[in-house]
Amino acid sequence: MREDSPMEYNRITLAVITKLQAIVGEKYVWTDEEKRIPYGRDEGTFTVPLLPDVVVLPETAEELAAVVALANEAVIPVIPRGTGTGLEGGALVDGRGGILVSTERMNRILEINEEAMYMVVEAGVITETIQKEAGKRGLLYAGDPCSGDSCCIGGNGATNAGGNRAVKYGTTRDQIYALEVVTPTGKIAQLGKRLHKMTAGYPLEKIVVGSEGTLGIITQLTIKLVPLPKATAHVLAVFPSAEQALSLVTALPKAGITPTCLEFMDYDVIEVVGAWLDEKQNCPKGGAYMIIQLDSQSDDGLDDDCVAIDDICHTLGAVEVFMADAEKVWKARKAFTEASAADCPVAAMEDFVVPPDKLLPFMTELKSVGEATGVLFRGVSHAGDGNIHLDLLRKGFTDEADECRRIAAFEDKACEAAYRLGGAISGEHGIGQARKALFEKYTDPVELELMKALKRAWDPKGILNPGKIFD
Numbered sequence: 001m002r003e004d005s006p007m008e009y010n011r012i013t014l015a016v017i018t019k020l021q022a023i024v025g026e027k028y029v030w031t032d033e034e035k036r037i038p039y040g041r042d043e044g045t046f047t048v049p050l051l052p053d054v055v056v057l058p059e060t061a062e063e064l065a066a067v068v069a070l071a072n073e074a075v076i077p078v079i080p081r082g083t084g085t086g087l088e089g090g091a092l093v094d095g096r097g098g099i100l101v102s103t104e105r106m107n108r109i110l111e112i113n114e115e116a117m118y119m120v121v122e123a124g125v126i127t128e129t130i131q132k133e134a135g136k137r138g139l140l141y142a143g144d145p146c147s148g149d150s151c152c153i154g155g156n157g158a159t160n161a162g163g164n165r166a167v168k169y170g171t172t173r174d175q176i177y178a179l180e181v182v183t184p185t186g187k188i189a190q191l192g193k194r195l196h197k198m199t200a201g202y203p204l205e206k207i208v209v210g211s212e213g214t215l216g217i218i219t220q221l222t223i224k225l226v227p228l229p230k231a232t233a234h235v236l237a238v239f240p241s242a243e244q245a246l247s248l249v250t251a252l253p254k255a256g257i258t259p260t261c262l263e264f265m266d267y268d269v270i271e272v273v274g275a276w277l278d279e280k281q282n283c284p285k286g287g288a289y290m291i292i293q294l295d296s297q298s299d300d301g302l303d304d305d306c307v308a309i310d311d312i313c314h315t316l317g318a319v320e321v322f323m324a325d326a327e328k329v330w331k332a333r334k335a336f337t338e339a340s341a342a343d344c345p346v347a348a349m350e351d352f353v354v355p356p357d358k359l360l361p362f363m364t365e366l367k368s369v370g371e372a373t374g375v376l377f378r379g380v381s382h383a384g385d386g387n388i389h390l391d392l393l394r395k396g397f398t399d400e401a402d403e404c405r406r407i408a409a410f411e412d413k414a415c416e417a418a419y420r421l422g423g424a425i426s427g428e429h430g431i432g433q434a435r436k437a438l439f440e441k442y443t444d445p446v447e448l449e450l451m452k453a454l455k456r457a458w459d460p461k462g463i464l465n466p467g468k469i470f471d
C-alpha cells in the first residue's frame with residue numbers, strides 16, 4: 001500500500017454488532033434506519049444524509065475504549081460525535097460506513113473546584129450547562145461558541161471551537177488544562193495536567209484539541225474557570241463605511257484595549273437582519289456596525305476604556321457611538337444565520353481567518369473574487385481575531401453544475417488570497433470532509449506531511465474518523 005493511499009475497511013457484521021451490544025448493552029446499539037437518520041446530518045450544507053451503519057452510545061471511557069479496540073481489531077471506521085452542530089461533515093461517515101460513537105450519555109460534571117477555579121467534565125456536557133454552573137458560583141467558563149446551547153464540550157475540544165469571546169480569552173484550546181482521551185487502538189490516555197507551566201515532553205493534549213476526532217476520542221476535560229466579570233459594557237459604533245469600521249481592529253489593541261468581543265456587521269447584513277427582526281436599523285447606506293463588548297472587575301476600568309473607545313471611533317470617522325443594550329445587539333448579531341438563510345438559500349458557508357491587520361485587505365480581495373466569479377455573498381466577522389464567516393448565496397446560477405463550478409472557483413480564489421495574506425481556510429469550524437481538498441492544496445507541503453505522519457503513528461490502521469481533514 002502507498003503511504004498516502006486510502007485504507008481498505010471491513011463492513012460491520014452481525015458478530016461485530018453482538019460484541020458491541022455486549023460492551024454497551026443492547027439498548028445502546030442502534031441499527032434501525034429511523035434511529036440512525038439524525039446521525040446522518042450535521043448543521044452544514046451537506047444535502048444528502050450520510051448514514052452510519054450503527055450508532056453506539058457508551059456511558060463510560062472504559063466502554064468507549066472497548067468499542068474502539070474492537071473496531072481497531074476488525075478494521076472498521078469509528079466516527080466520534082458530540083451533538084452534531086458541526087458545519088463541515090466531521091461527525092458524519094464519509095461513504096465507507098462505520099460505527100458512529102456518540103458521547104451524549106457521557107454528560108456528567110464530575111468536579112467543580114471554586115477555590116482552584118477549574119471543572120472536570122465528561123465530553124457530552126452541553127457547553128451552556130458548563131457556563132451556567134460556573135456562573136452560579138461567580139465564575140466564568142470563557143469558551144463561548146454561538147452554538148453553546150446545543151453543542152457539547154467534547155465537540156468544542158475536538159474542533160477547537162472559538163466564538164465571540166475568543167478575542168480576550170482565546171479559543172477552546174486555551175481553556176483546557178488536561179484531557180482524558182481514548183486512543184485509536186482503544187487505550188485510555190491522560191494528556192496534560194492542571195499546571196500553569198510544564199516543559200516535560202510534547203503537549204499532546206494541545207494536538208488532540210482541534211484534531212476533529214482523528215487522533216483520539218475525548219472522554220473527559222479539565223477546564224479553566226476565571227472570576228466572573230463584575231462589570232460589562234456594550235458599545236455600538238456606526239461607521240459610514242466598512243473600511244473605517246475595520247480600522248478599529250488594529251486601533252484598539254494599539255491603544256492597549258482588549259475587548260471581550262469585537263464583531264463586525266456590514267450594511268447588507270444589517271439590512272437583512274433588520275428585515276428579519278422587523279427592527280429599523282440606523283446605519284447610513286454602505287455603512288457598518290462594530291459591536292464592542294468590554295468586561296472588567298471594576299466599573300472604573302470599564303469607564304476609562306469606554307471613553308477611550310468613543311474617542312478612537314470618532315477619530316476613525318464613526319457617525320454614532322453609543323452604549324448599547326446588550327440583549328438587542330446580540331439579538332441582531334446572532335440573527336445573522338437565520339436571517340440570511342430566510343432571505344436567500346445558502347449554497348456554501350465559509351470560515352476564513354487572517355491576521356487581524358489583514359482583515360481589511362482580505363475583505364477587499366473577497367469583493368474582487370465575488371465579481372470575478374459572479375458569486376454573491378454576505379458575511380459577518382469575529383473581527384477582533386480576523387475570522388470571517390461568509391454565506392455564499394444560491395442566486396444567479398443557471399443550473400446546479402454552474403453553481404458547483406462557480407462556488408468552487410470562488411472558494412479556490414478566496415482561499416488563495418487568505419493563505420497569501422498569512423491566513424487559513426478555517427478559523428474555528430474545522431476542515432471535516434467538506435474542506436479537505438482546499439486544505440491540502442494550500443497547506444505547506446512539509447507541514448501537511450508531518451500531520452499525515454502523526455496520524456499514521458497514532459492510528460496505524462486509520463480507523464479513527466477516516467477521510468476527515470485529509471485523505
Ligand SMILES: Cc1cc2nc3c(=O)[nH]c(=O)nc-3n(C[C@H](O)[C@H](O)[C@H](O)COP(=O)(O)OP(=O)(O)OC[C@H]3O[C@@H](n4cnc5c(N)ncnc54)[C@H](O)[C@@H]3O)c2cc1C
Pocket residue numbers: 042043079080081082083084085086087089090091092103123144145146147150151152153154155156157158159160161162163164212213214216217218219337428429432465468
Ligand atoms: C448556529 C451555529 C453557530 C455556531 N457557532 C460557532 C461558533 O461561534 N464558534 C465555533 O467554533 N463553532 C461554531 N459552530 C460550529 C459547531 O457548533 C462547533 O464546531 C462545535 O464545537 C461542535 O460541537 P458538537 O458537539 O456539535 O460536535 P460535532 O458536530 O458532533 O462534531 C464536530 C467534530 O468533532 C468531532 N468530535 C465530537 N466529539 C468528539 C469527542 N468527544 N472526541 C473527539 N472528537 C469529537 C467529530 O468527529 C467532528 O469531527 C456553530 C454551529 C452552528 C450550527
